[in-house]
Amino acid sequence: MAEIKNYTMNFGPQHPAAHGVLRLVLEMDGEVIQRADPHIGLLHRATEKLAENRTYLQSVPYMDRLDYVSMMVNEHAFVMTIEKMMNIKVPIRAQYIRVLFDEITRILNHLLWLGAHALDVGAMTVFLYAFREREDLFDCYEAVSGARMHAAYYRPGGVYRDLPDLMPQYQAANNKSKKEMDRLNNNRQGSLLDFIEDFSNRFPTYVDEYETLLTDNRIWKQRTVGIGVVTPERAIALGMTGPMLRGSGVEWDLRRKQPYEVYDKMKFNIPVGKEGDCYDRYLVRMEEMRESNKIIKQCISWLRDNPGPVISKDHKVAPPRRQEMKEDMEAMIHHFKLFTEGFHIPEGEAYCAVEHPKGEFGTYIISDGANKPYRLKIRAPGFPHLAALNEMTQGHMLSDLVAIIGTQDIVFGEIDR
Amino acid sequence: MQPILQEYFPAFADTIWVLMKIVAIVIPLMISVAYLTYFERKVIGYMQGRLGPNRVGYFGLLQPIADALKLLFKEIIVPTKSSKALFYLAPVLTIAPAFAAWAVIPFNAELVLADINAGLLYVLAMTSIAVYGVIIAGWASNSKYAFLGSMRSAAQIVSYEIAMGFTLVGVLMCANSLNLGDIVAGQSGGILQWYVWPLFPLFIIYFISAVAETNRAPFDVAEGESEIVAGFHVEYSGMAFAVFFLAEYANMILVSVLAALMFLGGWLSPTALIPDGIHWLLIKTAALLFFFLWFRATFPRYRYDQIMRLGWKIFIPITLVWIIFIGAMMQTSYNGMFH
Numbered sequence: 001m002a003e004i005k006n007y008t009m010n011f012g013p014q015h016p017a018a019h020g021v022l023r024l025v026l027e028m029d030g031e032v033i034q035r036a037d038p039h040i041g042l043l044h045r046a047t048e049k050l051a052e053n054r055t056y057l058q059s060v061p062y063m064d065r066l067d068y069v070s071m072m073v074n075e076h077a078f079v080m081t082i083e084k085m086m087n088i089k090v091p092i093r094a095q096y097i098r099v100l101f102d103e104i105t106r107i108l109n110h111l112l113w114l115g116a117h118a119l120d121v122g123a124m125t126v127f128l129y130a131f132r133e134r135e136d137l138f139d140c141y142e143a144v145s146g147a148r149m150h151a152a153y154y155r156p157g158g159v160y161r162d163l164p165d166l167m168p169q170y171q172a173a174n175n176k177s178k179k180e181m182d183r184l185n186n187n188r189q190g191s192l193l194d195f196i197e198d199f200s201n202r203f204p205t206y207v208d209e210y211e212t213l214l215t216d217n218r219i220w221k222q223r224t225v226g227i228g229v230v231t232p233e234r235a236i237a238l239g240m241t242g243p244m245l246r247g248s249g250v251e252w253d254l255r256r257k258q259p260y261e262v263y264d265k266m267k268f269n270i271p272v273g274k275e276g277d278c279y280d281r282y283l284v285r286m287e288e289m290r291e292s293n294k295i296i297k298q299c300i301s302w303l304r305d306n307p308g309p310v311i312s313k314d315h316k317v318a319p320p321r322r323q324e325m326k327e328d329m330e331a332m333i334h335h336f337k338l339f340t341e342g343f344h345i346p347e348g349e350a351y352c353a354v355e356h357p358k359g360e361f362g363t364y365i366i367s368d369g370a371n372k373p374y375r376l377k378i379r380a381p382g383f384p385h386l387a388a389l390n391e392m393t394q395g396h397m398l399s400d401l402v403a404i405i406g407t408q409d410i411v412f413g414e415i416d417r
Numbered sequence: 418m419q420p421i422l423q424e425y426f427p428a429f430a431d432t433i434w435v436l437m438k439i440v441a442i443v444i445p446l447m448i449s450v451a452y453l454t455y456f457e458r459k460v461i462g463y464m465q466g467r468l469g470p471n472r473v474g475y476f477g478l479l480q481p482i483a484d485a486l487k488l489l490f491k492e493i494i495v496p497t498k499s500s501k502a503l504f505y506l507a508p509v510l511t512i513a514p515a516f517a518a519w520a521v522i523p524f525n526a527e528l529v530l531a532d533i534n535a536g537l538l539y540v541l542a543m544t545s546i547a548v549y550g551v552i553i554a555g556w557a558s559n560s561k562y563a564f565l566g567s568m569r570s571a572a573q574i575v576s577y578e579i580a581m582g583f584t585l586v587g588v589l590m591c592a593n594s595l596n597l598g599d600i601v602a603g604q605s606g607g608i609l610q611w612y613v614w615p616l617f618p619l620f621i622i623y624f625i626s627a628v629a630e631t632n633r634a635p636f637d638v639a640e641g642e643s644e645i646v647a648g649f650h651v652e653y654s655g656m657a658f659a660v661f662f663l664a665e666y667a668n669m670i671l672v673s674v675l676a677a678l679m680f681l682g683g684w685l686s687p688t689a690l691i692p693d694g695i696h697w698l699l700i701k702t703a704a705l706l707f708f709f710l711w712f713r714a715t716f717p718r719y720r721y722d723q724i725m726r727l728g729w730k731i732f733i734p735i736t737l738v739w740i741i742f743i744g745a746m747m748q749t750s751y752n753g754m755f756h
Binding site for chain 2: 007009015016017031118119120121122123124125128129132213214217219220222223397398399400401402
């Protein structure tokens with residue numbers, strides 16, 4: 001009689017649930033997974049190496065492209081490391097703007113995660129609902145930086161420019177009636193802050209909408225409860241951070257544990273899970289979106305009342321205003337030096353981490369005193385999560401693997417770097 | 418028409434007449450399948466806050482035709498080391514029963530191609546054959562994904578066939594006939610006489626089983642877009658793929674028509690005030706089909722073993738209990754309810 005053997009299955013990189021370019025070699029016993037072997041590197045773009053040949057400022061846009069669904073938070077970690085090494089004081093208004101956009105980014109990221117996770121489990125409507133809201137948030141990105149995704153808005157010493165006083169509006173087009181135009185531009189009459197405030201007022205009802213479709217849905221619960229359980233001890237041992245760790249019940253959030261910028265002035269709760277399964281992580285992330293919304297509201301009210309500079313006055317790291325350059329020779333020289341040679345970071349090394357939507361995102365810079373890093377190391381939260389995939393999927397079925405990939409919120413931009 | 422045929426082709430008159438009737442059923446069926454795909458995309462589109470197809474023709478009405486043309490012109494790629502004959506046979510085996518079952522469907526009291534007494538059994542037999550197409554497709558493709566899909570589908574269809582068969586037993590007990598025309602006739606006399614009321618649990622189970630039987634969301638594990646990509650027809654392209662697609666939608670219409678006939682009074686109007694007619698059957702079928710689309714927009718997908726659990730541990734026991742209950746009630750003075 002023939003010997004019964006497990007069979008291997010190649011999952012991805014061309015797979016609808018591979019979240020980009022994940023390639024898994026699965027050892028399967030029927031539908032049950034015995035071993036999942038992730039193969040990475042298909043999206044490797046050598047970000048760390050590229051940064052060694054560019055000035056610090058030129059590397060900022062590369063950070064956007066790491067985790068391409070939470071762009072500004074990546075920049076945040078990078079500019080924070082530079083600021084730490086150079087002892088740059090960031091104006092308080094810039095700190096609030098950074099926190100505001102970190103939280104907008106968190107919502108952006110969680111909305112994509114929610115859509116993709118639900119789509120993986122088979123509920124496709126949530127995906128389109130989530131993208132409807134992402135559209136508004138991308139408009140905020142566009143309003144401050146001109147780019148809808150890869151913003152390059154955070155700069156060493158602050159942010160590129162202040163929030164605009166006018167929210168850009170839709171232009172008339174011949175396929176849109178006057179009524180339609182008025183509806184589209186209805187909440188774009190005021191400043192960007194008015195627009196964000198309008199969004200933050202609407203957003204909780206949207207979250208309710210997603211929750212009606214999923215939270216109490218029996219099929220959703222059957223597909224997520226008890227799937228991919230990680231105990232708190234294992235979660236810590238595996239190096240998990242962010243919602244993956246909090247879903248297991250460990251209350252760990254860098255915004256609270258080592259507050260950066262103005263997070264210590266913000267009132268927000270840290271949701272934690274209990275069982276450490278996909279459903280808990282789902283609940284944690286849903287709740288995080290609501291908490292982010294609260295932080296956004298607090299930032300808006302502060303930013304309304306407190307105008308001020310948004311980038312450091314130190315022209316060794318931040319460019320002078322164009323007006324100054326017209327009159328002041330020194331400003332002109334600063335501008336020229338900054339955008340050709342860049343700034344030098346004194347010899348030394350530093351690590352700075354932020355609470356990224358996916359976990360702890362950190363950059364580690366070693367400087368030899370040049371205008372570019374000697375070595376840049378990026379700590380991507382997704383990497384340890386993916387490494388835990390084998391442990392999380394063992395003994396689960398193929399359909400659960402898809403749910404687990406979804407719950408890990410994997411993005412290959414940051415894992416392959 | 419028939420006398421004319423008798424006059425000019427006395428030898429083949431009956432054959433030609435039957436063929437004409439078949440064409441008269443299949444062509445509208447093909448058109449409704451095409452437009453069901455259009456409505457699916459429109460309905461789900463509106464449910465998801467988008468527009469759906471709106472570029473080809475007015476309101477995108479020519480979209481299904483454009484799709485069909487596109488698929489017709491595409492190459493059918495046969496994977497290496499696949500079993501070629503079976504690979505081509507599978508789509509045929511899937512679509513043939515889906516169309517053949519329509520032979521016994523009565524559209525009104527007179528309009529039926531084959532008014533046979535074992536009509537219901539014939540329909541069950543035909544829908545069961547369709548699973549062979551799926552299994553063969555998965556086997557012949559020489560792909561692990563396709564194979565997984567066909568294994569899932571085989572297990573699923575077999576177990577839901579049983580639940581579905583039991584719900585039909587309830588209908589048989591009420592109607593005392595296997596002839597679909599007689600089953601509808603047994604429901605005449607207004608909305609309260611429809612079998613959906615005494616057999617309400619069976620109706621629900623029938624409908625859910627029908628969704629599972631046709632491999633539609635949330636039971637689309639055989640296709641499992643995000644798990645096994647497209648399941649059993651992952652290796653099919655061009656018209657071969659389109660044939661699977663047509664069969665799926667033809668089956669959806671078939672099970673909806675059956676539900677309308679057996680539980681909702683078919684072509685009978687809900688009250689005596691409005692005359693009966695084929696439009697009632699169409700309205701009821703369309704309403705049931707809408708549920709198929711609605712489910713797809715709303716629910717996540719079941720896992721394969723959860724589907725089996727639902728079928729074997731919940732549906733089959735409920736149907737069995739309800740059949741016994743009906744049988745018991747028929748022996749009492751309340752038996753009027755069940756006729």
